[in-house]
Amino acid sequence: MSPKESKxxxxxxxxxxxxxxxxxxxxxxxxxxxxQLPHIFHIYLVxxxxxxxxxxxLAALARQDxxxxxxxxxxxxxxxxxxxxxxxxSRGDFVITLDADGQHPPExxxxxxxxxxxxxxxxxxxxxxEDQSFSFKKATSSGxxxxxxxxxxxxxxxxxxxxxxxxxxxxxxxxxMPEYHRFLxxxxxxxxYRSIILxxxxxxxxxxxxxxxxxxxxxxxxxxxxxxxxxxxxxxxxAGGIFFCLAALxxxxxxxxxxxxxxxxxxxxxxxxxxxxxxxxxxxxxLLGFIGIYVGYIFQEVKHRPVYLLKKDxxx
Numbered sequence: 547m548s549p550k551e552s553k554x555x556x557x558x559x560x561x562x563x564x565x566x567x568x569x570x571x572x573x574x575x576x577x578x579x580x581x582q583l584p585h586i587f588h589i590y591l592v593x594x595x596x597x598x599x600x601x602x603x604l605a606a607l608a609r610q611d612x613x614x615x616x617x618x619x620x621x622x623x624x625x626x627x628x629x630x631x632x633x634x635x636s637r638g639d640f641v642i643t644l645d646a647d648g649q650h651p652p653e654x655x656x657x658x659x660x661x662x663x664x665x666x667x668x669x670x671x672x673x674x675x676e677d678q679s680f681s682f683k684k685a686t687s688s689g690x691x692x693x694x695x696x697x698x699x700x701x702x703x704x705x706x707x708x709x710x711x712x713x714x715x716x717x718x719x720x721x722x723m724p725e726y727h728r729f730l731x732x733x734x735x736x737x738x739y740r741s742i743i744l745x746x747x748x749x750x751x752x753x754x755x756x757x758x759x760x761x762x763x764x765x766x767x768x769x770x771x772x773x774x775x776x777x778x779x780x781x782x783x784x785a786g787g788i789f790f791c792l793a794a795l796x797x798x799x800x801x802x803x804x805x806x807x808x809x810x811x812x813x814x815x816x817x818x819x820x821x822x823x824x825x826x827x828x829x830x831x832x833l834l835g836f837i838g839i840y841v842g843y844i845f846q847e848v849k850h851r852p853v854y855l856l857k858k859d860x861x862x
Contacts, residue, residue: 554639559632566599590632595622620855626728627854642711650709658711668741669711
């Protein structure tokens with residue numbers, strides 16, 4: 547019997563941010579599923595700097611279940627950092643990450659483990675949208691994946707949230723990538739290994755609202771864009787080449803008046819000159835902005851600050 551066919555150590559990583567009263571419900575649903583499986587489970591609950599009573603809820607769960615480890619971050623470092631903290635702490639053969647709000651159905655866990663037993667290193671859950679109506683979030687999400695797949699060398703699956711299972715080999719590969727600006731969906735797609743898509747229907751939140759504000763989604767998209775592509779720099783370079791060609795055509799056009807002796811027909815051209823100057827200046831500023839962002843990312847990377855800091859951990 548191969549190792550993947552025998553009893554495995556399975557780790558569950560659940561980032562939590564201001565989910566008091568919700569995380570207990572998610573934990574109960576998870577337990578209903580895993581207690582029926584013949585594997586050894588350990589649950590890592592990562593408190594991402596919650597400001598409500600989440601810390602008390604997690605401590606109570608840890609006291610009643612020896613299989614729970616609570617990792618408390620020093621402040622709110624963000625969802626990707628919380629996931630990273632859980633991955634760094636995990637020791638299992640197979641690691642499953644899911645959110646605490648109840649939208650990632652624990653009922654998918656047995657299927658993920660079964661696919662792992664079949665030899666897959668990455669089991670990526672893909673959200674299936676039943677509601678086809680227009681929404682700003684759906685439109686921006688579709689546009690983001692269309693853009694990132696066009697301009698980067700890494701193909702990412704649309705609708706693939708941070709609900710997935712990964713083998714120990716993939717976890718170790720991620721731990722060898724200590725970059726500060728983390729976009730785990732792209733990093734996991736980049737490492738390769740044998741993967742499979744597992745569709746699922748997202749359920750409603752147990753309570754409360756999504757912690758991913760428009761600003762956080764925008765910052766995550768920027769991390770993905772500037773971490774996985776140099777196309778923004780090429781945009782500025784291409785624009786410069788286009789304006790150089792236009793300038794050459796303008797020079798040929800003006801010289802034609804001198805060659806044919808029609809210099810009196812040349813208009814002063816103040817307005818057109820100012821228009822060109824403004825356009826070129828705008829493109830220079832855009833290019834400098836792109837360069838500035840990349841330099842800023844480099845600056846943050848070379849400081850080698852940790853992705854997260856632990857305040858305390860409670861092990862049972």
